[in-house]
Amino acid sequence: MAEVNVNLDAHSYTIHITTGGISRVGELMSKLSLGNKILIVTDDNVCPLYAATLSGSLVAAGFKPTVLAVTPGESSKSLTTANTVFTEAIASGLDRKSAIIALGGGVVGDLAGFVAASYLRGVPFIQVPTTLLAQVDSSVGGKTAVNHELGKNLIGAFYQPRMVAIDPQVLDTLNDRELKAGLAEVVKYGVIADSDFFTYLQDNASALLARDPVVLTHVIGKCCQIKANIVAQDERESSLRMILNFGHTIGHAIEAEGGYSEYNHGEGVAIGMHAAALISQHAGLCEQSQVTALKKLLNRLDLPLTAPGYHPKELVRYLVRDKKVLNGKVNWVLMSQIGHVEITHEITEDTIAAVLEQVT
Incomplete structure (x- = not known):
């Protein structure tokens, strides 16, 4: 495993880079003092590929995950889709120690991060990026946003993740x-x-x-x-x-x-x-x-x-x-x-x- 530290004082976190890393996310999250309820936000392309592995890892570590898959593509970076995620978070009983995990590419990361920054005025956020673009860029640094019809990323927040787990092996399924x-x-x-x-x-x-x-x-x-x-x-x-x-x-x-x-x-x-x-x-x-x-x-x-x-x-x-x-x-x-x-x-x-x- 390779690790990269993002040093931001109280908001510091570690980027874990390891082959097969999705199966270790639960183990890594167990060290973060989180609540047991977890919402995984993914999309319809990624969900059948990796949601079960991630969920299994969380269950093995004592967490209770819920999975929500959104429509793939930039159209899901919207206030409408964000509201769907808010609704699922409320219905699932997420509290202030509950984490939201982004399992997917940049769209899912930006969307889930925006919701995490806003829900209950901020809950823990975990990035599990599954595209190269998300792994090298959008999953790191805490930029979260949704689009407006008049421009991209105009509605958002700076909100750092608690952890980033990068598994290079998932790129095998990337087109x-x-x-x-x-x-x-x-x-x-x-x-x-x-x-x-x-x-x-x-x-x-x-x-x-x-x-x-x-x-x-x-x-x-x-x-x-x-x-x-x-x-x-x-x-x-x-x-x-x-x-x-x-x-x-x-x-x-x-x-x-x-x-x-x-x-x-x-x-x-x-x-x-x-x-x-x-x-x-x-x-x-x-x-x-x-x-x-x-x-x-x-x-x-x-x-x-x-x-x-x-x-x-x-x-x-x-x-x-x-x-x-x-x-x-x-x-x-x-x-x-x-x-x-x-x-x-x-x-x-x-x-x-x-x-x-x-x-x-």
Whole structure:
């Protein structure tokens, strides 16, 4: 077992990374002084694969789990679905020591975390991520949210889990498209924080696509460590943590314009990273060679660079409603070189328009 500690004083917790780890969740949770009633929130895809194993682990440790499966996909990140989860929590008699477990990908994690942050003004929350994207990114750091029809993740809270249990073995049941979506977030970590890690990804792109277990486990641990270090310095995204949004501003706009169905989150982020790199180059912050290196790696991982047929003016509508907008200006996370980014709001509308034309 590998462990990564997220150091946040009273809100500190451990990320446990181990093959077969779902069968150990009950044992790990028994050390957290929780109540015995547990609500597992999952979706209809993951439930038949792993809910029984997780429930069995909890029962063996003395817990009494209830399982609620929601519809898979971004549409479940809504206040309507959240209310369904609240109702189940109330009906199941969850109290303030009862934990809510997210068993699934980023949608389930965000939804269950939002409910955990709100139910009885906050109950313990456990992340058991089953997609690569959730394992390397969304399960760590305490961002929880649901979407609004006018934008993504606009209704939410910072609410740290008590524990994250990552089982790389579950990626064996992940489809290729979702695996690649997670790899987009993996690439992000190399760009924002570690050029050596970026080089490792270049050298191991084929192994990642082939699901080499050693390479995947190393990558998961590395991404978790990078994110843990950033979150420990800036839990509530007041400064440094904003760099984790590299590629997400335009990426979220593309997701929303496609009705959260044409491009998934990782694909949106890949296009968004390409756009952010182009904006960086237009603004004189980085060299063409850096943009080329990013594009080549995204291509090797079979991730999209553009969203053909989308209209720049439509995407701009989402940019101005992005949660990273302050005083009417977007805080752009831009690349100065692989391994280092900076935050600026001094980007002209002409530059943004020109880049949006390039990626649509």
